[in-house]
Amino acid sequence: MNRSENTDTNLPVKVEALIKKGVRMTNPFSIDIGNEVNVDHISGKGVTIYPGCRIYGGKTVISLGCQLGYEAPVTIEDCQLGSGVELKGGFFSKSVFLERVNMGMGAHIREGCILEEEAGGAHCVGLKQSILFPFVTMGSLINFCDCLMAGGTSRSNHSEVGSSYIHFNFTPDADKTTPSIFGDVPRGVMLNQPPIFLGGQGGIIGPVRMGYGNVVAAGSILRHDYPDDNQLIFEKAPASKVKRYIQAAYPGIGRVVENNILYLANLTALEAWYTYIRKPFLEAQPFGHLLYAGAMEQLSAAKKERLKRLKMMAKKAVVSAGKDALKRRELHEQFGCVESLFNDEMPEVLAPTDQSREIFLGDIKKVAGSKRPNYIEAIQGLPAAISSKGVTWLSGIVDIMSKKVAQFLPSMGLFK
Numbered sequence: 001m002n003r004s005e006n007t008d009t010n011l012p013v014k015v016e017a018l019i020k021k022g023v024r025m026t027n028p029f030s031i032d033i034g035n036e037v038n039v040d041h042i043s044g045k046g047v048t049i050y051p052g053c054r055i056y057g058g059k060t061v062i063s064l065g066c067q068l069g070y071e072a073p074v075t076i077e078d079c080q081l082g083s084g085v086e087l088k089g090g091f092f093s094k095s096v097f098l099e100r101v102n103m104g105m106g107a108h109i110r111e112g113c114i115l116e117e118e119a120g121g122a123h124c125v126g127l128k129q130s131i132l133f134p135f136v137t138m139g140s141l142i143n144f145c146d147c148l149m150a151g152g153t154s155r156s157n158h159s160e161v162g163s164s165y166i167h168f169n170f171t172p173d174a175d176k177t178t179p180s181i182f183g184d185v186p187r188g189v190m191l192n193q194p195p196i197f198l199g200g201q202g203g204i205i206g207p208v209r210m211g212y213g214n215v216v217a218a219g220s221i222l223r224h225d226y227p228d229d230n231q232l233i234f235e236k237a238p239a240s241k242v243k244r245y246i247q248a249a250y251p252g253i254g255r256v257v258e259n260n261i262l263y264l265a266n267l268t269a270l271e272a273w274y275t276y277i278r279k280p281f282l283e284a285q286p287f288g289h290l291l292y293a294g295a296m297e298q299l300s301a302a303k304k305e306r307l308k309r310l311k312m313m314a315k316k317a318v319v320s321a322g323k324d325a326l327k328r329r330e331l332h333e334q335f336g337c338v339e340s341l342f343n344d345e346m347p348e349v350l351a352p353t354d355q356s357r358e359i360f361l362g363d364i365k366k367v368a369g370s371k372r373p374n375y376i377e378a379i380q381g382l383p384a385a386i387s388s389k390g391v392t393w394l395s396g397i398v399d400i401m402s403k404k405v406a407q408f409l410p411s412m413g414l415f416k
Helices: 013-021 253-283 288-319 325-343 348-368 375-380 384-408
Strands: 054-056 074-077 090-093 095-097 107-109 113-115 125-127 147-149 152-154 166-168 180-182 203-205
Touching: 090 095, 095 288, 113 288, 147 253, 180 253, 253 288, 253 325, 253 348, 253 375, 253 384, 288 325, 325 384, 348 375, 348 384
Parallel strands: 054 074, 074 090, 090 107, 095 113, 107 125, 147 180, 166 203
Antiparallel strands: none
């Protein structure tokens, strides 16, 4: 008898319930499902769970056609999986994987991640607090935490992170005020930008900003921003030298703060995109309301993480020796204002963007229709005149949030 058809009463109750729903398990006795898991949130259609897998968490969602553990056992904990997702081996926690995401063996995907449609990676990819837009692809042996990456128009024209790549997101001062953004949200969500290529065996010392269409030579370690588009980038290693190290000196504190605020402002724009544009597309899918809720939860968590890390740096910077004392004190004293601005779900300060939002919403409803077709096709099918209106709306959000923080921190001279 096929083990997937086993109705032996010695099977755990939830394993047996999933088999009855149609989930294929080649060795059901090897599967561990937590008591808190809601089997009603697991599709029976086309789902395969290979031997040794573990499914935990009351918020876990597994949509139709998902495949778990083909290359090695998979553990998932409070993750939401869209249709056709393939997690081939590894650990996946408190993250969202939208339609047809594909991750290879040895993946280690921790909290705060959103992988959008057809994003993926080969073996041994580590992500945490990372957002990958559609089609973004990771090679093998990669650590890419605290990043947002966009760019590309298809699986054959995608942003790529080469194998053996590291995003250095932890400083000698034990800070993680290091989020890097590759592309941006306002243009990136339109799915019409040229891809970004980060050559293998390289790295980036966050926080860094990078424009679309940029190609970074293999082996380069980036320490600077490259916000312009379409550049071929070679960065030399620093010359050999030894100098006195001063803890918490923060010589470039203005740049670090600016990049963190820009990252937060882009997250705010992405929240608006999910709220007004993504939601009806997702809710047209099975379990779509749960996928949407999961994505919004992770976006909120991403903002809280960035604010927490920036606040910790502000506390250390104000008591450490070094120049820029006024900037440091100002950041520490005004941080409550910054925190309140980004913790507000719909800050009143964004009211000037309402008109541009409504114009874009009216246009997209005419094009997409009430039934909400495929998200990728609908967005890429927008005429340039309409997608540019969406960019205007979201860019307005980023600009307003950034400039408001600059008013709180005048001595920083942000966004000049």
